[in-house]
Structures are given as structure tokens and as C-alpha cells.
Amino acid sequence: MRVRVLGVAAGGGFPQWNCACPNCRGVREGDEALQPLLQSSLAVSPNEQDWYLINTGPDVGRQIESFAALHAGPEIRNTPLAGVILTDAELDHTIGLLSLREGSHLKIYGTSTVRKCLHSAFPVIPMLKNYCSWEWRILSPGTKQRVGRMDEKGEGTIVIDTVPVSNKPPLYAQCDKKNPYPNDEWEVGLLLHNERSGKCLAYFPTLDTLTPEIEAVLEKADILMVDGTFWSEDELVKMGATTRNARDMGHLPINGPSGIMEKIASYSAERKILIHINNSNPILKQDSKEREIVKQVGIEIAYEGMELEV
Template identity: 35%
Template sequence: MCAGVRDGKIQAQARTQSSIAVSTDKVHWVLVNASPDIRTQINTLHHYLQPARTLRDSGISAVLLADSQIDHTTGLLILRESKQPLELYCTDRVYEDLTTGFPVLTMLSHYCGVNRHSLMLDGSALKIPKLDHLNITPVPLHSKAPPYSPHRHQPSAGDNLGFWFEDTQTGGKLFYAPGLGEIEPHLQPYFAKANAVLVDGTCWTDDEMSRRQVGHKLAREMGHLPQSGKGGMIEWLANFPKTRKILIHINNTNPILEDTSVERAELTQAGIEVSWDGMLLEL
């Protein structure tokens, strides 16, 4: 897929790694996951995220982490020159990973540092200063901690999260789940009530890595539910005809990235969108 894009042999556009920013006023933003491509992503949305009110200014008021995976945390290092400590929200399990197996937060202590806030998993909503009218509820998801985690083989509710966002002023509701290993009963209300869901689109088939000859692990082994097949994401999303459905966190092996592929056509027929860089949702 990457070679096809570079050579112009397939109709597709390059994409950066999974990360979103959420705001209620388009001035103050919470960054949800800090990808290795964060610099490019900030530059793409510089009119929002680089307000230039002072030297080294930033529109990012806080960072919220869904997990401790490399593709969601490496970007923290790019933010190291912040004028004040990063306001960081994560679970205790993620904090442990990022101070042991992948000690990004320890490294940041030599730069801007972090002001860490622990995420509770009791179903209660949290509020982030400057993000007025925004309630954020962490939702535990079944998945796996990364290979460098000290509890890789002892999964816990704090390893991987989705987030329920609700703007109490506009009534807009969003569910974000970049890593989703299986469909659990407690997720149904979030999908049903959301105006839009941004959900894991990593692989088309469970054996995609081996089909593409780039690996041997199954999608489900890596903590990702494939789109196709019985019990897959397409089948699940069909239960929510009124919800806008958008796939994110798409691996470069996934044929849905090609605009003219039969797989993309199947998604379109099912009313499912494929995200793209710079996509802006107003709810």
C-alpha cells in the first residue's frame, strides 16, 4: 500500500497515525493520544493548535491517553519544549508502562515535565480546565498492553480505553475507540447514543498481516477487531443506523485505504466512512 502511494500506482492518500483533538470553543483543545506524527498534525491544523499568542504558545491544554502504545505516546516527546508541564490524563496502568517499560514520562522530567492526573474507571465523567461544557467518560475496552509493558500477559481494565465525549451545551456526543479487541455488552449504549463514533479500523481481515507477508500475528491477537467476517466491525456497526460511523487507526496493510478498492466500496455500501488527515467534525 505504501509503495503504491509513493509510486502513484493506487488511488489513495498518505495518512499520519491515529490522534484527535477535541474542543468546545476552537481555542482550547484536549489532545487525545500523541502520535509520532504530532508535529505534522499540529502544522496541518496550525490555525487552531498554534495560536501564537506568546512565544512557544500552544492551543493544547491537556493530553488524554487511551493506552501506552508507541503510536499513541511517542508524540509526547515532541511536546517536550512546552513552557509548562504537560497536563496528562491516563490510568495507573498506563502511567506504570510509561515510567518503566517505555519511560517517556521519565524522559520528560528532564524537559517540561508532566502534571499527571489519574483516570478513574468507575463510570464517572471528568472535566478538564478550559474545556468548558465538556464531559469525558473513560470506558474500559478489552485489548492488550504493549509488548514492553510489565503486565503484558496480565490484562486489566486500565490497559486500554475508549472515551465518551459529551458537550453539555450543544448536546453533541462522540465515542472514540482507537483500539478495540472485541465487542463487549457495555459498549452498546455508547454506539447507540453517539452522534458519531471514531472506531478501530486497523485490519480488514484477521489474518491480514500474513496475507500481506509483513507479519504473522492475527488482528485479534494484537487487540484489534477486523472489519470483515462474522462478528467483525461491519456486522457490529450495522446495529446503529442513525450513528455516523468513521474508521480510524487504520494499518497500512488495510485495503480500505485505496479509494477504488472493493473493500472500500463495501464500507460505503454499509454507511461506514474512512477517516483522513485534517478531518473536522462539528457535533
């Protein structure tokens, strides 16, 4: 299974390279290694022919252009993009579906809660019904979902275990007083199995707590890609950007007691990678002490174009 990082940025706020606040200007100043960040997304393929996007945000067009394996052709409307796998219904993970409306035969994978939301609060599926004929495949915790085409040996697929993360709906759905599913599983993590190699990758772009079920998945995965949104609990509060701390916004901080770093540093995974990083996070600065702390405990920071074999 081949995995390509298409974007690493957390959604919300200004892109780092446009943000005018003093903090972000200070992060950028004198650091030529800082590049514009695209919204957090992966491309995965079980066979180097059929590719699946994990989450699709507003940058999806630029992300596809940046990766030759996703380029269309040679025939008209011929594309290696076979489907989209959604971990939630957040705008920064779903709004790119609007740009994929010409992908007539895509399979969309997501929970029943996300499916209902994309038919109601953010009705992207009804909006596009006259443009494309997508097929929805349900991701359900406790049920394995096979993605991809089997070859003559019965191989060539990815097997997904879906892991509940949070029942917090997107802000736009919270505003919907008619929301009939406030307690459903809104956010999930994914454990992607390559049956051929016997290895698996855990992908959790958002984490607001580490349940025993989540910890069990992280402990057994060969590669971890997890929420690196904020360095500290009060990162945005100190900036004056909000009154909500990291956990209030649905993210465990990297640093501090019971933070992401403390937990994943103890796991035996071959690689441990932070992804979904907010523009305020000091680990983005190449020479920051925070970045060095992360590296010293054996944790990597995702970058656009990073590739993995699982």
C-alpha cells in the same frame, strides 16, 4: 465541541508510502488519491481556544503544523495546546510526548495503568521532569472526567466517560518481567460529551472484542469513530507478514461474522467512521470493492483534515 482528525494510520510496520512489499506497492500503483498517512490522532476543543490531543505519536510535529488552530503564538511559549488524552500506552500513541516537552503546563489524561507504565517500562515522564511540569489527571472507568475550562455559565468543557477495552499491555511492557500490573486495564475507549449540545462522540481506536459495556456506549453515541485497522481476520497472515491474525493483534476485523462493519451498521448514530487504518487495508484504495462495501452500508472512512461538530 470541535473535532479534527490529525491522522488515521495504525501504528506498526512501514508507512504506506514507504513500504516496499508487493501488496503496498500494488495498493499505491495508479492511485493518485492515496496520500501519506500520519499516525492516528484527534484534536478536540470545547471552546475553539483550548485544544487537546487524543493520543500523540511520532508525527505530532507535522500534525500540529497541519492545523492552524494548534499553532503557537503570538507570545513566546504561548500555545493553544492544553493537554493530551491517552487511550493506551502504545508507542504510536505516546512517543509524541517527547516532542511536546516544551509544553510546560500541559495536562495529561490517562488511566493509572498508563501512568505507571510511563514512569517505568517507557519512563517518558521521569525523562522529561527537568523539561516541563506536566499535571497528570486520572481517567478511571466508572468516573466522569471533566476536561477544559468552565466559562461564566459553567459550560465550555468536555465530559469524558472511560470505557475498558483490553488488558493487553504494549509489546515493550510484555517484555518487562518485572511488570507489576499485567492484568490492569491497558486500553480504553472514550465517550466525549458536549453538555452544551447534548451530543456525544465515541472514540475507540482499538477494539479486540465488543463487550456489553462497549456496545451500550456505541449504541447511544451520536458519532462513532472506531477501529478500522484490518479488513479481514487473516490480512497480514496472507501477506506473510506475521503468523498472528487480527484478533491476536488486538483488533476486530472490519469484514466477516461479528466484524466491526456488521455491528456498527446497525447502530442509529448520525455518523459512523472508521479510523486507525493499517497500510495493508484495501479500504485505503479509492476504487476498491472493499471501500465501496463500507460506503454502501453508511460507514465513512476517516481522512486527515476531517472535521466534526459534536
